[in-house]
Amino acid sequence: MQSLNSDRQAKFAAAIAAGGEKAEKAKLTLLPVLGDEVQNLYRTVLDITVLDNVARQRPDQHGNVIYRRLPAKAAQLVLARYRNAWSGYFEAQKVFAAGGAAAGAMTGAPKPPNYLAKADRFVLELPLTQIGSTLIGLGDRQIPVDFEETLSLTSEQMTAWNEYRIGDEVARAAAKRGYRGGKPQHLRIVPQGRGIKFEVVLRVSSRLPADSLLAKLMQSLGKALEQQCSRRNDALLKAVAGLNVPAAGADRGLNNTLALAFSTGHNAEVISGGRLDLILGRVDAQIDALKAMLTTPEVCALQARKEALELAGETLSRRERIDLATGLKAIYTNPAYQTLRAKRQRWVDDYLHKLSRGVVDLCAGRGVQVIALGQNRGWKDGVEMGAQQNRRFGRAPLTRLIDMIRYKAQARGIVVVTTEESYTSKTSFVSNEPLKCREDEKRSKKKAKKKDVEASSQPRAAQADTLKAQSDAPMGRRLKDERNTFVNHRETGRLARVHADVNGAFNMLRKVFKGFAYHRGLSLNYRLSRVSPRLGLTAIYLATGRRRIGADLGTAGSSTRRNPRNFIPLATAAEL
Known part of the structure; x- marks a missing residue:
């Protein structure tokens, strides 16, 4: 390293002596040198030039320099991947030491990059x-x-x-x-x-349309959009909060993969998750059966013992943990198991790509400039809906779906923002019921416990509490036996019962746009769609006998052209 620094100092001195444009562009950057005192050990060890020079000269056990078995550029890219892995680990350690786990940014201490097995x-x-x-x-x-x-x-x-x-x-x-x-x-x-x-x-x-909202925000926000994903999203949320532009809100449902509601007056889009549940249910059943066949009695006993010890707050011994990891590795490296997992992954990738492409095309065709998506931190952790429902809820990788929608929408100049979605399914949109935030509610409850409640025993205070409880009563609720139905208590007629996921999608828009509220120009009608392997995102038409039910299930009739290849029997509608 000292010789390299000497060469750089000589080149820098020569450029300064030459003067002119070379002197203005000359910049001296010295490599960190390992010594008795090092200012930044991690930066010194992970310097790409240091790693490259060490790898060039380090032989293997046979005396051969492995670096030379690849083209120089390819070897440098391998070192760059190695450096990025360790740099990310050290950065995560800084966040964790600064209280990242307590703030909810992490679920545990970061783990260092692991080395590959021999084969x-x-x-x-x-x-x-x-x-x-x-x-x-x-x-x-x-x-x-x-x-x-x-x-x-x-x-x-x-x-x-x-x-x-x-x-x-x-x-x-x-x-x-x-x-x-x-x-x-x-x-x-x-x-x-x-x-x-x-x-x-x-x-x-960059293929951004010059007149798109995203192009204008990139010019006005500048470097704010070059920050990390969370800070970039916060900058976009702040920028669009006061705008009045065509937008779409998306809500994730349990029975439906996604519901889209539009501020443009178009009918909403409810994308059925039946086909996702049906196909992945079959594949998951095959994977479970194979795992049960490959699991040895010893591994079953260790797993049962681990669960019993966890209930008592204890853990397996080191020898037992090694035996359990070895037994599980034999299952996960089995060729038949890997084939099934690869098949499942390919199907999910194809489904998400077709879904995200259909969502972006639909929004672009309706002039949408902002798409609001819900994303709660750790939203799949601690879900208690039963084993079967928990598995259904966790089947679709929602973060990957959001990423796919984001990059495909950005190519069209559409802004994609994410926000927390607490209480969107429990709040009445047509009644403009105030939206709550789970984190704010937790903080308010903690403050309420600290207040003195002695005055509550007085008659006037009790009467005031009763009036307050009546004013805070929910304006609507989602039916437990009909999960797709939301009942508005203060509305009559067709607004008394609306699609629950459409109600949640509109509330997503209220989370992002502070001035957005229900008005008569909005449509709560919806079209039922599915993701077809051949047609992509396409409407569903139900056929029963001679009668055909159109896809616009919330309207009296459908004006959409019916595709004869997309008719299905009513009895199999739940399998879509």
Whole structure:
């Protein structure tokens, strides 16, 4: 490191002596050197130049420098992934030490990055500029496929590898996603169970419409939108809170994957989660049966003992924990189990992509400029609805769905914000009932306990409390036996009973836009939709005998063109 610093100092001195433009752009950055006193140990150890120089000179047990087995740029990218993993761990440690767990930002102490097992594979990242139109030309070299290097690729596999035109595949995938004119940067080879996956990092230019709300906010907020995700979301929430723009609110339901309500006067969209429950229920049942078959009696006994000890506030011994981890690893590394898990993951990815694409297309077609989504911190933790309902509630990875909607909406110039969604399903929208916040309610209850309640025994105080209790009475409620129905106590006619998830979606808009309230120009009618494997997000039409029930279930008739391929029997509507 001292020699590198000497070279940098010499180059800096030469640039200063040359004068002119070189002197103005000259900048001296010295590498940290390990010594008796180090100002920042983590920065010194994780400096990318330090790591690169150490790896270049470090031999393995056979005296070979592993660094040279890869192209220099690829080896540098491997080191960069290693550095990023440890840097993230140290940053998380800082947040945890500053009280991150107490503030709800973390559920426990951060764990350091773990090292791969001997026979495992790591992610390999290669610059596409060094690859060309085909993958790396291997020629006649023997390429091992196992760690001991006793088994190599066959001649047919070598031919397929050398003839695979990665450039054409990348161009085809980019065009399919609408990324025309993008420049491929890196190729990642990611190991996945019994196979690998190719990921390509693509550089694309910003496609924001110049007149979109997001483009205007990016100009006005500037660097505020370059912060971390939570701070960026807070900046957007503050910026749109006082606006009066076309918006859509989304509410996650138990029976429905998502409900969208629009401030534009269009009918709401209720996306059924029946197909999600049906398909994942079948796959989960297969996975459970396989796990039960693979679980040994010893592992069952250890799991039962662990649960019993946890109730008593105790833990397994170190030997028992090792035995249990070894037994569970044998289950999770089983080829049949990994095949089922991969099948499930592919189906979920396809479902979420079709759902998010349909949601964004629907919002863009209705002129929506802001999408408000609900996201509570740790909303799947501590849910007590029974084992079956808990599993249904946790099947869809909602954070991934929000991320997919966000990046697809941003390409259209639509702003996506998330906010806490407490009490949106328990509050009447059409009555403009005041919305509560769970965190604020907890704080107010703590303050109430500290107050003196002696005056409550006086008649006038008791009468005032009674009037207050009457004014605080709920203006509506969600039916327990009909989870899709919300009853408004102070309304009559068609507003007395509305779809519960549509009611929650409109309340999501009230959470974001402070001046938003119910008015006659809004539509509480809804269209029932589903995610089709062929058609994407599409309307549901129920057929019973000669009568066909349109998708706009909240209206007297449907003006939407019916697709004959999308008719289903009424008896199977729950399976959608």
